[in-house]
Amino acid sequence: MKNPLLIIALAVTGALALWGLVDTAGLAAFASAAVGVMFTSRGWFIMLTVSAFLIVSIWLALSPYGKIVLGRDDETPEFSTVSWLTMLFAAGMGVGLLYWAAAEPVTHFALIRDFENESRAAAAARFITNFHWGLHAWAVYAVTALVIAYFGFRQGCPSLISAPIQKVFGPVAWTRVVGWLSDLLAIVAIAIGLGGSIAMGVFQVQSGVETLLGLEQAGLWLSLVVFAVLCLCYAPPLLVDLGRGMALLSNTAMAISGLLLAYILLAGPTHYIMNGIVEAIGEYFAAVVPHGFKTFTFFDDEITGWFQSWTLTYMVWWLAWAPFVGVFIARISRGRTIREFILGVVLVPSLFSVFWFGVFGGLGFHEMLRDDVPLLHVVETNLDNTTFFLLGRLPLSGLTSAATILAAFLYIVTSVVSAAFVLAMFSSGGDINPKVRVKVVWGVILGALGLVMILSNSIDAIKAIIALGAMPFVFIVLLLMVCLLKALKREDLR
């Protein structure tokens, strides 16, 4: 076998896709049960891990190691700070933010208002949403990206998850085995995570099309049509290198999201939204670190179930995405110091998330609490439609809905193309120009996994399957962090 990693990775993900296609409900039930056991027994471990990433990131930025350059000592950043920050936003943006923009805070609100009055429930829902998308998520990305950038640009390692382990602990038996497993688990986590993202994007596009065309919840056939169009769109970039064409697609999606954000802020209840955002920033930074250690020990099954299906799922989700986003963040950060890197990667996108959810969620809360709009009903009965329902409350809703559909579609196309590239790179020994046929095979596997998740037709099943794929990766990211800390100890800081 020329490349056993590629073959085994394809076999594992292919088998999972096949299982899902043959017995979608069976896979979803297995994933939910396995993830339930893991989350119940190891919830504390996941929260401790993500909190450790945040604390280590802050410590690295403040410590003398912050001066270390991700590259040669005399190297300067490849991109200007403004374009670097813009690209970081692009890394953080994606179909998830569009999907959950208003749906998430309102879903949390629906639960919390059983225990608190409406205003406190809304504030708590806002905080928890920001917690899920904020500093902890970005600290997970930052640590992984920092490891890839540090070992890639400063120590000359290939862009592989296993490279730092072998570099720091030498090419002995256990590092070979653990390194090989790390590459495999990274591939599996990315592939499954992306499958889930495809499904979420397809549901969102489908719901938008239903709203625009006035179709009553069209069901599976429309999902499959959207999926087929998506496959047709992402196939050409896998076959031919479109170069800057891909960047153009991604920038268009980002520009649309930015315009939507600005439009909702200005056309919606501007002062209400801004009040909410300022309040959210204060609340968030006052409580974010202790909340990272919160495991809901003394609460009943309803709350611990919620904690597992939201907080723990998100944290594991970020870990699943970390190698994929990490490769991108690392690639654009050559020449930055560790201090600049942490500040840019952890703080700036987190603030952007607070702003994003502040605008969409702010409009949602305004409509619900001030105008008695039945948004809760929409979230409970047709979650995919939340964003479009809210856009319908503002003028020009046809245009904004069409723009949202386009942005969601472009995000999935660009994500699948870049994921197929990263997967092909990881499975070709870190080759930054992987073969076209390897990329195409990954494109097919990603499509099959996406189809499985679409057929499951349940966002909860999707979340469980992603968490299942990502779970083992928690251990790998922790090991990578130790590799980084150990390598930094050897640096001459004079």
Added chain:
Amino acid sequence: MTVDPFVDTLLNVTAFAFIGFLIWLYFKPDQE
């Protein structure tokens, strides 16, 4: 959700062991 006590112990012990392994790796002297 209730987890079988044996599975629960096993999952937790492996997590403890892994944390121990990481601490050992960090402090293990380099072999030149």
